[in-house]
Amino acid sequence: MTTRRVLIVTIPPYEGGVPTKARILARHLQRLGHDVTVAHYAVLSREPELCAPCWSWRTPALRAGTVFDGVPSVAVGCRFPELEFPYYHCSALWRKTIAAYDRHIAVGGNILVSNLLHESGVKHMTWAGTPFFEDRQDRQATMPVLRKLVDRVVLSPLLARLEHRLLTAGAPILCVSRYTRRRLQELGGRADRLHHVPVPVDLDLFFPPTTPASAGVIGFAGRINDPRKNIGLLLDALALARRSGTALTLKLTGEPDVTLREKVKEKGLDEVVTFTGFLTPAQLPEFYRSLDVFALPSHQEGFGIVGVEALASGLPIVSTRCGGPEDYVQDGVNGYLVDHDAKAMAESLTQIVADRPHRSALSHEARRMAEERYGLGPFAQTVGDVWESVWGDRP
Template sequence: MSGPDRTARPYRVLLVSHYYPPHLGGIENVVRQEAVHLAARGVDVTVLTSGERGSVRQEDGVRVVRVAAWNGAERAGVPFPVLSPAVLAAALRWARRADVVHLHDCLYLTSWTAGLAAFLTRTPHVLTQHVAMVEHPSALVRGVQRAVYAVAGRALLRRARRVLTLNASVAAFVGEYGARAERRRHLPNGVDTALFRPAEGAEERLLARKRLGLPADRTLVLFAGRLVPKKGYDLLLAAHDGTDRYDLVFAGDGDAQALAGRPGVHHLGTLAPERLAEAYRACDVFALPSTAEGFPLTVQEAMASGLPVVTTDDPGYAPYRLDRERVMLLPRDAAVLRGALAALAADEPLRARMGRYSRDCATTAFGWEEHVSALLGHYQDGPPVEPA
């Protein structure tokens, strides 16, 4: 196993992500959890990310370097911050002092720049690829994705010490774009099973509903994520006509106008993690008919919260070996969703069985401590870095 002498100084990791909390989203939550848990192990962690303005400060024992960025594209449903030219100098500075650079997804300016910095400083890099190609409704966006993966993505994937993927579809995708088979590994995200937990009883669930302004006497189906087509919020709306035995609850930002005025539909907006955990405890079912997402973090959070899960039947989920009698894996079809959700709303014992299975899966397979232990192994175990 290669790596620096850790008796002389702490091991140094540069984590790279296009966003980081307080910006809300799946990748940024994963990166924060990795950073905090690595720091708790004595690792010297620096996070390179975007921000409204440049800054360097300590947050939860982690050095967070924010480079000023324009984020206007996110309002059009494209989460792609455009960073100032200062990002290259920052990436070079922090890559030079790091033992390993860990890039999250190869589609973003932060990853391209930090990958170049790792190459120039001869610092090995590890890459976590969260998703495959996103079938965005815009042909322009789809074309840009393909171009980026074919050029910058291929270079990052080929040079990576390890390429970590969340499901089999993403593993196949990175293989197509140059990730070497012997360097690819499956690594599930972790989840905070203390924060995301089942309600302790009916009283806690009712109190959570009251605080969130949700009805006390309806079966509630929760969707958590951005209100964009790839997440499938529109399919849930199409599957719900307002006369069903359940209400829909949406937690996330985006096309809020599509939810306005619909009977039996409640919009909570974007929620901080603590409030989102309360939303899971307030609801009865979790539904996310998304596409091309790896294994979504919100599915893991819902499972940790003891909710029955309805999500897309993606062949990439095979490494997780989910019990199809305890997790509903369905096609992205409004009529099929309508039938499945109606059946769950009418069958409380089935919901309870599925919920127990969800919680058991989360506590045994999605722990952050196990994730970080595996991550440290991937950081230090790999081929020597190729010459610049």
């Protein structure tokens, strides 16, 4: 095998599912012997010294560093970052960065970040999680009035057109779920260029506890302040279940913003909701093993990586019908799928917690599915096949 210099182009790799995907892919390619670098656009709020906003005469810059505990990285600044779409423009800085590598892969929530590779003219593939608008609509609802107006009238239409151009350009797209593949095809993507490639889970890292957790400990991991995660629904379900006599408690990763903390207080749940603070990837397995049931209350998920991590940890899942999780939550087999309804979620959580033999059966099936479908083997095979279709060799 020839060692390749691989550039993974992605969004800022700080939190959420996209950095998890980028980390998994980078580690996989490193294990195969390749030299891997992660490049991301620098955002004004976190790396202002690299950006050149409209009120500044500063020249955009780049900065080398590391991410994911030692993977080389490059942060690339741009002009006018406050307009957002310049993040996806292939500037001279980006062209110079891209030209130094011989294999290129874009990793994003949506496919927009792949425009950096598309404009540069290099062969590439993209690993994507969700269509642009479905990734956008909940965030748009929370924007200030003027920002929301600009987004609806100018930015979102521009970015939606860019998405369509990329979908029809023909570069292969790895879709994290059947839901994502179907939606991208409906938006204009070519069926023969859309490949189903779920996010794998490390089965040696995420595994069931030797001693089961206490009954009734419900959990969620993710960006709890993101409106798309719909934590309010889970709080409503928790309150309903407790009023009906089921002693549920809830553990949430991260730090709540003022709005979320007030919701917890308003519902009288201060004593039964615990916020763990931000957890590192190394801390997440123990978090899952401390739970009895995992809940996914999201409005929309392209995949829901935390759900597969929960499966591998032997956790039954109660999820809304929100897209990606419908690939791996089998109703009545390893968990339950419910509508966006607090009463339905409360009833499913209560059913699992109250019936311990049933909970054990769901747990067994959860782990079995993770082992059969979401290990590294199937992921490596499909990524290798698409790699070969682009560059003519195996990774």
